[in-house]
Amino acid sequence: MTEQASAGSNSNHWPAPFAPGPVDATVYVPASKSLTNRYLVLAALADGPSRLRAPLHSRDSVLMIDALRALGARVEETPGEGRFGPDLLVTPIEQGRELGETRVDCGLAGTVMRFVPPLAALCTGTVTFDGDPQARKRPMGSTIDALRGLGVRLDDGGNRSLPFTLAASGDVDGGHLVIDAGASSQFVSALLLVGAKFRNGLHLEHSGQSVPSLDHVAMTVAVLRSVGVEVDDSRQNHWVVRPGPVKAFDVTVEQDLSNAGPFLAAALATKGTVRIPGWPEKTTQVGDKWRSILAQLGATVSYENGTLTVTGGAEITGAQLADTSELAPTTAALCALAGSESRLTGIAHLRGHETDRLAALVAEINALGGDAEETEDGLIIRPRPLHGGVFHSYEDHRMATAGAIIGLAVEGVEVEDIGTTAKTMPEFPRLWQDLFETSVRQSEAGAL
Ligand SMILES: O=C(O)C1=C[C@@H](OP(=O)(O)O)[C@@H](O)[C@H](O)C1
């Protein structure tokens, strides 16, 4: 937490370390945000206390813990073996307990603003949800429609966004519900996570443009099955959750493979090598796609004895990459350093992430002299030499890390508000400094 506080207060310009030589590093990253916050929600609904080992400790997980506490769960830190903080012991919410009036701060966390309201519908009381000013711009209409469709009384002042207040009776029938999850997969995940506690379970149907980030829905289904919830996802755009208990669990949370991305990207940006031990052999995390994305961008990628090793080639090669989802900002940073054109497609919904990521990436890459262009559903990035300058982060952790990647290869880049990485990885500035120092050592060794 101290690191989070100090990173958070470092809100001005951070001189991005410029690598004098290739990095040669072994890196461990903190636990997955997506898994930690799913497990936390399920632990709050479980039929007994659950333990999360080596979980994430970051702004988004703290917001989730505080939200669950506001709804009556007990979450305690207990000593554990994780590198990045204690384990968590969760005592579930007592069904039917009267909450009175309570508030939930969602910060800028999509998992909190989308996952917690359906959970609150299972409590008794009045719950007001709000978040950062930027959170009020994120798509929430499908959550609001879904809650109303489930019979929950909700006042959103007609804005279809945060803030809103719901009056929950603790009783939700569930059954067939149609939503439009075209703006975020989290609308689907949120309802699936709590569906087993609805009286009739849930048959969720998506209608509209295709659901983005489907890997995250698959993760939700896998996590639900691992705690004994029956889910049928055999029909496209339909998910059926059987009513029943959520079994209490004891789980070790995988490291965040999406957040491993900037470190692996450093291998390409500096023509060096980065190893990530403890890379799961099988995982539901979208970050496993780094293996193919980085290979397409010209790196050599190998996996042996649980360690993923990425070595940068002589040049980053541009590529056509579809559906990179939350991996897009890191990917775009590498494309800005590439020797040929790249096209990123299937990421229109990034306009509703922490910031409008397509506009932000184009603005920041081009401000450093690059050539990036927005398309209807993604980006085109053409090679052009970059120069130093300020890379704005828009309170978006992945914009901040994208700036750091470019800064490794381009002298004089300053990232505005590196502290925003505390959303999912408060340790980022320290881990990046450690990585950078391997480049200094390599360059000194080369000079001898
Ligand atoms: O469920 C999750 O944990 C997430 C789902 C995705 O959201 P979108 O579907 O809005 O892209 C992803 O981008 C986000 O970082 C995490």
Ligand SMILES: C=C(OP(=O)(O)O)C(=O)O
């Ligand atoms: C989109 C992201 O976050 P959130 O969970 O807030 O949607 C992200 O981390 O890239």
